Amino acid sequence: MECVFCRIVRGEAPADRVYEDGSVVAFLDVRPLFEGHVLVVPREHLPTLTDVPPELLGPYYAVVRRLAGAVESAMDARGSFVASNNRVSQSVPHFHTHVVPRRPRDGLRGFFWPRRRYRDAERAAEVAALVRAAVSADGAG
Template sequence: MDVFDQIVAGDVPAEVIARNDRAIAFLDTRPLFPGHALVCPVDHYETFYDLPADLYAAICSLARRVALAQRDALDAEGTFLGNNNIVSQSVPHFHLHVVPRHRGDGLRGFFWPRTRPSSDELHAVGDRLRAVIEEQR
């Protein structure tokens, strides 16, 4: 049982800001900015790959509610949504970061390193991805 399972069960205290029968939202104890929240499924799914599609939709719906609350309660000008899947995933329980943003807040360079591939390189990667997506149908 990971710490998020324990939060869901009420065994570990957390600043829960929203909950429904499928997902829970609570404040991150090591936030980037005040109001930085985590939204995760009530049931245990370790990674993004493990989530049923309809559950991801429910999580995103709750994340939207949290982001709107951040906008209205904290005057957030925008929102950053993020998920570390396996690589750098600190808790083995899927969770979506919902981070309130303000112009000039200093959050940049979140996606390093950035490159400038040629159109041929983009096309080659696109072909590979399209082929697999087509197989998934």
């Protein structure tokens, strides 16, 4: 099945666009958490964040930043929730970022899953070492 976000980018599927430039398109989520919930997508079909080329990251997140401010202003919100899923819970396999207006006592409670502490400081250090090693192996460290 063809990607619905690619169809929106090409203008073949309807969407309430709020911003677009040469590399990014932003539109209202059809099933918003709150009115003003925007999705920001790269024009190119890139399934996950790790597929986004480094040269696109800065411009992409500059648009996300701009839209966070615009959504807060337009919706008279006190803040915003900005998030992306990578594969798990990613309902459309085209990388995208949610920009959701937030207000105190709006019903959302932090993240949408239970949060836990590390078993102890030793386990936290072990996990940190694993991530550092992976970053170094990737050439980013």
